[in-house]
Amino acid sequence: MSESGPSPARVFLHVDMDAFYASIEQRDHPEYRGKPVVVGAPPHQRGVVATASYEARVFGIHSAMPSREAGQRCPHAVFLPPDMPRYEMVSAQIFAIFDRYTPFVEGLSIDEAFLDVTGSRRLYGAGEEIGRRIKADIRSELALTCSVGVAPNKFLAKLGSEYEKPDGLTVLPFDPQAIVAFLRPLPVTRLWGIGKVTRQAFDRAALHTIGDVQDAPLPLLQSVVGPHSAAHLRALAFGEDPREIELDIREKTISREHTYLHDERSRAVLDRTLFELVEDVARRLRADGRLATGGRLKIRWKDFETFTRQRPFPRPTRIEEDLQTLAQALFRDVALEQPIRLIGFGVTGLTEHDRARQLDLFDLPVETRSKKEKLDQTVDQIRKKHGPAAIRRARLLPPKKKKT
Numbered sequence: 001m002s003e004s005g006p007s008p009a010r011v012f013l014h015v016d017m018d019a020f021y022a023s024i025e026q027r028d029h030p031e032y033r034g035k036p037v038v039v040g041a042p043p044h045q046r047g048v049v050a051t052a053s054y055e056a057r058v059f060g061i062h063s064a065m066p067s068r069e070a071g072q073r074c075p076h077a078v079f080l081p082p083d084m085p086r087y088e089m090v091s092a093q094i095f096a097i098f099d100r101y102t103p104f105v106e107g108l109s110i111d112e113a114f115l116d117v118t119g120s121r122r123l124y125g126a127g128e129e130i131g132r133r134i135k136a137d138i139r140s141e142l143a144l145t146c147s148v149g150v151a152p153n154k155f156l157a158k159l160g161s162e163y164e165k166p167d168g169l170t171v172l173p174f175d176p177q178a179i180v181a182f183l184r185p186l187p188v189t190r191l192w193g194i195g196k197v198t199r200q201a202f203d204r205a206a207l208h209t210i211g212d213v214q215d216a217p218l219p220l221l222q223s224v225v226g227p228h229s230a231a232h233l234r235a236l237a238f239g240e241d242p243r244e245i246e247l248d249i250r251e252k253t254i255s256r257e258h259t260y261l262h263d264e265r266s267r268a269v270l271d272r273t274l275f276e277l278v279e280d281v282a283r284r285l286r287a288d289g290r291l292a293t294g295g296r297l298k299i300r301w302k303d304f305e306t307f308t309r310q311r312p313f314p315r316p317t318r319i320e321e322d323l324q325t326l327a328q329a330l331f332r333d334v335a336l337e338q339p340i341r342l343i344g345f346g347v348t349g350l351t352e353h354d355r356a357r358q359l360d361l362f363d364l365p366v367e368t369r370s371k372k373e374k375l376d377q378t379v380d381q382i383r384k385k386h387g388p389a390a391i392r393r394a395r396l397l398p399p400k401k402k403k404t
């Protein structure tokens with residue numbers, strides 16, 4: 001298998017972290033290294049395994065297995081509750097590494113992405129070399145391992161990353177004939193989207209390997225997966241996949257800024273403006289539905305010199321109070337050496353919240369947090385109905401600072 005010969009028209013990578021949550025736990029707690037680690041619900045409670053370290057997989061433990069069963073299979077395993085904010089942070093760091101090599105990154109989940117590196121080869125070398133570099137960056141900067149597939153399309157790239165897990169780098173054939181030959185012996189389950197029910201239909205039609213699907217007449221495929229999917233299935237069996245990278249075009253930041261008519265030096269006025277800017281950013285963040293991992297204050301002085309200060313939140317959030325507290329803390333540290341022309345605030349590192357919310361099950365202050373989110377939503381609703389001025393929040397003024 002190689003990417004040799006004339007430069008292939010297209011090169012895709014699929015990168016998937018190895019035992020993602022469990023590896024982060026082992027990295028951050030050396031005492032768990034080399035041990036079976038199960039992240040998920042505890043063994044004596046209802047709930048399932050999110051993931052298991054490779055040491056635990058030896059006992060047959062895998063994602064989505066009831067934790068009770070995992071406990072029976074390996075009573076001495078270390079069971080840990082998920083720490084979603086930490087995993088989300090690591091995920092953002094991994095995606096930042098991907099972004100170095102190509103702007104065409106499609107995140108599939110917290111630990112997995114497709115990269116189109118077709119245009120990156122001039123700068124970084126062949127697809128295989130880029131895969132090697134990404135693995136090296138992730139290992140040296142984050143002390144984690146991943147598996148990478150390099151191939152002429154998404155389907156084959158994903159097949160490649162699964163091929164030699166963990167810590168694998170698999171380059172699939174690029175020549176169409178070699179691709180067909182490579183796929184022939186693989187079980188049909190390696191074709192995308194074959195669930196349990198379809199699997200039985202495949203068995204009944206005696207389609208066991210991808211080669212069987214290649215050789216099957218179209219009507220047989222139609223009888224198994226329906227008239228619409230048959231052509232797609234056959235294309236996959238021949239290693240053809242025309243899908244392009246789907247970019248996440250949503251912005252990664254939300255911000256607002258205000259320029260004063262006359263340069264401003266009163267801290268009280270500046271505090272007031274900042275409060276309102278943060279209020280607006282918080283409202284847009286809630287409407288967006290994601291969580292912010294950091295906040296950024298921007299100041300432009302009278303002489304036009306501009307600077308920003310940023311800081312991460314203790315945990316990803318979209319609660320207005322968290323934003324206000326961070327903005328005030330950032331601004332409090334700014335010495336007003338000259339009047340201010342512009343002040344701005346933004347939230348950064350926006351992440352999908354679905355997975356992060358699971359963590360609340362394990363975090364104590366969940367009730368308080370969801371109450372605060374409800375309050376924020378209520379304020380939004382009232383404003384929508386009666387206008388923005390209908391309700392004002394009491395402003396928590398920042399503690400007085402020493403004279404600057």
Ligand code: DCP
Pocket residue numbers: 016017018019020021022049050051052063064109110111112165166
């Ligand atoms: N995950 C989960 N519930 C599942 C599957 C996964 O919570 N049913 C979480 C835990 C995983 C992470 O998503 O660590 C990534 O999922 P993967 O399927 O990539 O599994 P792993 O990275 O854990 O292992 P592998 O080395 O097989 O990729």
Ligand code: MG
Pocket residue numbers: 016017018019020111112
């Ligand atoms: Mg993974």
